[in-house]
Amino acid sequence: MRFWLFSLFYLFTSLTANSQVVGKYSIVNGTIEFTSMASLETIKASSKELKGLIDPATHSVAFRVANNSFLGFNSQLQRDHFNENYMEADLFSNCTFSGKIIDEVDFNKDGKYPVRAKGVLNIKGISQERIIKGVIYIKGAELFLTSEFLVSLSDHDIRIPRIVQQKIAPEIEVSLTAKMKVQK
DSSP states (O other): OHHHHHHHHHHHHHHHHHHOOOOOEEEEEEEEEEEEEOSSOEEEEEESOOEEEEETTTTEEEEEEEGGGOEEOSSHHHHHHIIIIISOTTTOOEEEEEEEEOSOOOTTSOEEEEEEEEEEEEETTEEEEEEEEEEEEEETTEEEEEEEEEEEGGGGTOOOOGGGTTTSOSEEEEEEEEEEEEOO
């Protein structure tokens, strides 16, 4: 009888311990970069103002970056054209992605998890359903996220004038890194 009670207690505590899901993760430190590699010019810019959340209970993700927060470029004129002409930052202040992680992740266990998130990428007010790959590293109460993907300018109605078409690539390489911690 004692053994049976002990076994039941052990089973109950191990099940509840394994089913506990940590709170939501939010970005403590995040960077998003883009690179345009065209035949005549390479343009790079980055922002350290990436914001985001991951909710392990629902596998939901949401990320946002202000368009006017990107720095770098090859000149101030390029940055001005990016904000005014291509991104229309006065009308469309943020780029966003929201969706759900579609792969299994044990948020209670340290490890490396290749993931895909299915959701909506909104750039310049135009939403595109996407599946974006990434890698989640969990270590204690911290989560590290990396991702690389391509964005087609035509998918988001970003038109490049003929005069600079050889200086701006039709597909932009995007990469992000984020350190996230459980919200308190």
